[in-house]
Amino acid sequence: MTKKDLRHMSRRELVDIVYEMTEQETKPEDLEPEEVAAERERLAYRQKLRRVLGSTVSALVVVAAMAVLLSTIFLPVIQVSGDSMEPAMHDGDILLLMKKKDFEYGELCCVAWQNKLLLKRVIALPGDSVEIDEDGTVSVNGDVLDEPYVTNKSLGECSIDFPYTVPDNSLFVMGDTAGS
Numbered sequence: 001m002t003k004k005d006l007r008h009m010s011r012r013e014l015v016d017i018v019y020e021m022t023e024q025e026t027k028p029e030d031l032e033p034e035e036v037a038a039e040r041e042r043l044a045y046r047q048k049l050r051r052v053l054g055s056t057v058s059a060l061v062v063v064a065a066m067a068v069l070l071s072t073i074f075l076p077v078i079q080v081s082g083d084s085m086e087p088a089m090h091d092g093d094i095l096l097l098m099k100k101k102d103f104e105y106g107e108l109c110c111v112a113w114q115n116k117l118l119l120k121r122v123i124a125l126p127g128d129s130v131e132i133d134e135d136g137t138v139s140v141n142g143d144v145l146d147e148p149y150v151t152n153k154s155l156g157e158c159s160i161d162f163p164y165t166v167p168d169n170s171l172f173v174m175g176d177t178a179g180s
Contacts, residue, residue, distance in 0.1 A: 013043045074099060078110065078117055084175030085119050088149050095119070103171060105140075111173060120173035121149075124166045131163045138174070149176050 009017070017039060071077060080093040085108070089095070097110055103122045111118045124130045124140045131139040136153030138145045147153075166172045 009040060010043075012047075013040060016043060076110075078119070080119060084177050085121070086177050088121075088176055089119060109171065109173060118175075120175055122171050123174050124172035126166050126168045126170055128166045128172065129163045130166065130172050132158070147176075152177070 017036070020039075076097045076099070078095050078097060080089045080091055080095065083091055088108070103109055103125070105122060105125070107122045109120060109122055111120055123138060123145065128140050129142070131142075132155055133139075134155055136155050138147065164172070
């Protein structure tokens with residue numbers, strides 16, 4: 001092995017060669033240039049493999065983080081828990097939500113309440129007057145709602161005084177199952 005061969009080696013390669021020599025009790029003058037070249041090639045391959053694996057893992061982490069970020073911000077996925085929206089939605093159903101600002105009557109929406117996400121139906125928009133009688137029949141602006149998705153009607157527990165006018169920047173939402 002010549003000084004020229006040693007100059008082109010990295011510190012790691014030199015340490016590995018010295019370590020192997022002490023393990024095998026090999027003297028530097030016993031090494032053939034082909035052995036040194038083969039060892040350099042093996043070490044270079046290991047280093048290249050580490051770089052490729054590192055960059056691949058880094059790319060996968062970035063892609064996964066972006067997917068989680070996009071799904072959280074733009075298309076959240078939720079799992080229905082409970083029966084407040086039966087028969088339209090059932091416990092365990094998985095939904096892909098689209099974020100939007102403008103809602104229409106009868107659309108489903110997800111509402112944050114007491115650190116929970118609730119799936120409900122839009123009954124009334126800002127400025128609408130809502131009335132629910134003792135039998136659970138809902139009227140919006142004096143018109144009785146046609147709610148074919150509701151199976152059992154009842155007023156349930158309610159702390160709102162009717163008729164109720166929906167405030168600005170608010171929606172009036174209800175579950176499809178009586179009392180929700």
